[in-house]
Amino acid sequence: MLNQVVLLGRLxxxxxxxxxxxxxxxxxxxFRLPNFRKGFPLVLQQIYAExxxxxxxxxxxxxxxGMVVALQGYHTLAKFGASAELGPLVALSVVRELGPVVTxxxxxxxxxxAVTAEIGLMKATEQLSSMEMMAVNPVHRVxxxxxxxxxxxxxxxxxxxxxxxxxxxxLVGVKWLGLDAGVFWSNMQSSVDFxxxxxxxxxxxxxxxxxxxxxxxxxxxxxxPTSAGIASATTRTxxxxxxxxxxxxxxxxxMMIGGW
Amino acid sequence: MLxxxxxxxxxxxxxxxxxxxxxxxxxxxSGLTSFFKTEGxxxxxxxxxxxxxxxxxxxxxxxxxxxxxxxxxxDPTSYKAVVIMHINSNMKDIPDDSSAAxxxxxxxxxxxxxxxPMYSATFLxxxxxxxxxxxxxxxxxxxxxxLFKIGNGSDNxxxxxxxxSTTPAKSVEKK
Numbered sequence: 095m096l097n098q099v100v101l102l103g104r105l106x107x108x109x110x111x112x113x114x115x116x117x118x119x120x121x122x123x124x125f126r127l128p129n130f131r132k133g134f135p136l137v138l139q140q141i142y143a144e145x146x147x148x149x150x151x152x153x154x155x156x157x158x159x160g161m162v163v164a165l166q167g168y169h170t171l172a173k174f175g176a177s178a179e180l181g182p183l184v185a186l187s188v189v190r191e192l193g194p195v196v197t198x199x200x201x202x203x204x205x206x207x208a209v210t211a212e213i214g215l216m217k218a219t220e221q222l223s224s225m226e227m228m229a230v231n232p233v234h235r236v237x238x239x240x241x242x243x244x245x246x247x248x249x250x251x252x253x254x255x256x257x258x259x260x261x262x263x264x265l266v267g268v269k270w271l272g273l274d275a276g277v278f279w280s281n282m283q284s285s286v287d288f289x290x291x292x293x294x295x296x297x298x299x300x301x302x303x304x305x306x307x308x309x310x311x312x313x314x315x316x317x318x319p320t321s322a323g324i325a326s327a328t329t330r331t332x333x334x335x336x337x338x339x340x341x342x343x344x345x346x347x348x349m350m351i352g353g354w
Numbered sequence: 355m356l357x358x359x360x361x362x363x364x365x366x367x368x369x370x371x372x373x374x375x376x377x378x379x380x381x382x383x384s385g386l387t388s389f390f391k392t393e394g395x396x397x398x399x400x401x402x403x404x405x406x407x408x409x410x411x412x413x414x415x416x417x418x419x420x421x422x423x424x425x426x427x428x429d430p431t432s433y434k435a436v437v438i439m440h441i442n443s444n445m446k447d448i449p450d451d452s453s454a455a456x457x458x459x460x461x462x463x464x465x466x467x468x469x470x471p472m473y474s475a476t477f478l479x480x481x482x483x484x485x486x487x488x489x490x491x492x493x494x495x496x497x498x499x500x501l502f503k504i505g506n507g508s509d510n511x512x513x514x515x516x517x518x519s520t521t522p523a524k525s526v527e528k529k
Contacts, residue, residue: 135358142361146368185383250372257375260383283385284464292384 140243160262181282184263198302202335206310213314214324248303395480405490453486
């Protein structure tokens with residue numbers, strides 16, 4: 095009985111220690127800024143690796159998501175004779191929910207896992223330690239650019255996702271199912287609001303980008319320096335990021351709908 | 355490993371694509387036009403009941419949009435709803451005795467303001483008020499009135515069966 099209580103206490107202390115380590119890492123990345131002139135090219139390289147290289151998967155999946163939502167929505171709306179409302183249906187569901195969430199999940203799988211694996215391998219092959227030997231701070235040189243790169247890339251990817259998904263819906267709704275293009279766009283414009291819908295979606299994506307980048311960097315930096323440790327750290331990145339995205343999405347939506 | 359220049363070019367293109375997508379979303383999807391305030395003038399009108407009228411609802415003449423509702427507030431002394439309309443500057447010649455009515459687009463559509471022009475030789479200008487207004491038709495109130503009339507009609511029927519009343523409720527009952 096007592097052993098179980100001890101185990102629970104140890105788990106709790108380890109959990110709190112983990113949060114502390116993650117917070118400390120974040121503090122070093124954000125408040126101990128490296129030299130801007132030296133750090134900027136590194137951040138650019140990470141935006142390339144995490145953002146530009148994720149473009150293909152984002153564009154292809156968003157096109158298909160837009161097309162599927164349009165197809166499903168059209169058949170349901172047609173039952174009520176309201177197929178003219180297809181534009182608002184697709185635009186609102188993509189801009190408010192699907193855009194940030196699906197981009198976040200794809201981003202965690204495509205970029206977050208790669209960041210964790212890279213940093214974990216650097217640690218396992220003692221590249222991070224040798225950097226310290228050369229008086230280069232690995233947090234500035236390796237961790238910081240990756241976190242900023244992910245943080246900057248994620249909202250940009252979400253914006254592109256939103257646009258291509260809506261054009262995918264346009265393709266299905268107007269070109270294939272024969273809705274009127276003017277009705278499609280004008281109904282969409284009259285029911286989508288720039289601040290309440292578009293900007294709130296982008297705020298969500300900023301939060302998700304921050305969380306995914308933070309989790310993947312933390313998991314990589316504190317991974318066990320063995321092959322199995324890197325493998326489990328990469329898995330944890332994807333699992334924790336996905337859970338954090340879905341949970342935070344509910345909290346943010348509740349705050350936004352509550353008139354926050 | 356790509357050269358730094360290629361990387362920078364790719365990131366620049368990525369940023370441009372994202373900015374372009376944001377512009378498309380802002381203007382084509384959300385119809386954001388309030389960044390560029392259209393030239394025009396403001397006209398007020400006070401209504402007894404504005405129904406579901408919202409800010410940015412359309413202002414129309416004969417079904418053609420000529421402006422939008424820019425603000426709605428309650429007059430604290432007369433308890434009427436005051437609506438400020440922003441009329442585009444290319445519609446300068448609206449007679450000042452015109453009437454404004456709140457109508458509904460379709461059965462369940464949004465409300466908008468329809469201005470019916472009259473024949474005065476002086477025109478509305480910035481700050482002037484439309485005097486002749488018609489409140490929004492509320493479906494619940496209409497149903498309430500209709501039920502009330504049916505109720506009255508059946509009372510008349512039982513009290514004095516031989517009166518030749520011509521209320522519409524009578525004709526409903528004859529069916």
